[in-house]
Amino acid sequence: MTRLRRTIRDNAVPLALISPAILIILMVVLLPLIFSFYTSFTNYRLIRPDSLWQWIGTRNYERVLGDWDFWVAFGRTVLFLTVVLNLELLFGLGLALLVNRITWGQRTMRTIMMFPMMFSPILVGFQFKYLFNDTIGLVNNGLQALGLTREAIPFLVDRWLAFFSIAFAEIWMSTSIFAILILAGLFAMPKDPIEAAKVDGCSNWQVFRHITLPFLMPFIYIAMTIRSLDVARAYDIVDVMTGGGPAGRTELLWTLIARTAYDDARMGRANAMAYVSILLSIFFTWFFFRKLMAARKHLGAF
């Protein structure tokens, strides 16, 4: 006890400074999550409040893990994240290299690049729901006017087209995060090693592969870490564009949780699913954060 008291007294100032932050996270994030962990072991349904005390052990988890729909949504979510994050990185890198080359109007271009970052995910979803609409959408109208297609293309109805449309919206929204951070990296890069390499006869590709890219890696990992913090924002886009439908064809893990919890009112089971989604998010963030730390160390060695 005395040791604890001494520790607190010795660190009174920093503890006082961080306590408000810890307190509010404890109240709004940690305690609710402990509560929802408990709920995931009960048969809690919103319409029957007393069922909160009905302990059913791991039955929710067994049900969820044995549920085909859950695994389909899970697989689709992982596929979605893999496709989207890789393409965002690729396009972001390309865009940054392009803007870095341009000398005239570069400032304007950088400003325009930030444009999608300000959009709320719900707006991005609405925007592409409107553009991809089969009767009044700009894309279908354009294709028809150009004579490329007679029938409207059901962008938001067909299984794979809807997946494509949602991925397109997500990539449109988040590529700029990669582009801006990678561009910042390009600006910060010392010019000497590149010129030395060129004098020594390296090709453009060799310079990029062995000098530019290693230098950019920490910036890429920051972008990845920032992105993986809110991968679940895809929920907003899907919710407004397709609502997970038609007939569950675009259901992602997050929309499935919302449907189970609020439409089917099965809170207990939804909480069990929510834990799977939380672990997924933590895994993504942890993975990239470790890469960031390793890259930082590597860069520090120069």
Next chain:
Amino acid sequence: MSTRTKNILTWIVTFVIMLIICLPGLWIILSAFRTNGEILTKPAIWIPQNLTLDNFRAIFGYGENVVGIPVASYFRNSLVISVTSTFVAVLIGMTGGYAFARYTFPGKAATFLWLMLSRTVPGIALSLPLFIIWSRMGIIDTQFGVILVYTAINVPFTIWLTEGFFRQVPRDLNEAAQIDGCTPWQAFWKIEFPLAKSGIASAGIFAFLTSWNEYALASQLTRSTDSKTLPVGLMDFTAQFTIDWAGMCAMAVIIIVPALILTFLVQKHLIAGLTFGGVKG
């Protein structure tokens, strides 16, 4: 390839990319000034025949075709909730970030990691327990309930950004100021705070944008005009029998304009904030 063709190619690619980035947003803005009749016409009318402000009048409850969606209340809720939660989150996050940058204390690394991990919890997953608890506490569908949640989700990122910026400010400055007779508080407020100002500003912008744009949590924690925010209100349109596309576009413009102005005002700080906070270890 000659340098000339290379340059021309660069410009064409750049133009196409800029078009993909700009066109969707511009199309929404244009549609906000068109009539539903014109939007729905087949075959499509490409050049707008007559632009009007009726859609904006309608969603705020004026004119002939009043939309039954209280956009004005949603706007007020959004503004109150975002501004308050940003202010509190920056205050709390800044003090936290300062502590992490300047002091060593037992369990520092673990606490930092733990705070950051709290940010990864998906909104929809967090909404489940909050929905139950907020209902029982009677703060569901209140501005206070949403402000509390938004403050909490903004604190970790604010700490991360401000910590990076306070670390950039040399520690000696504070000590020198104290030797010259400043109190610790004055040393912070007069010396360190101004130097870390751009980091704090970018943290504030990020917090504001997060709150202003948030949907997953708000869609479950708000229900009526008492607390519904603009993003949640936008979905009201889809619940109606026929979708009022022009009205939705007008509301989309209302949502994007404040965010746009704010971001342009501080874009320089924004980029600096993101990179300095993260890279310089």
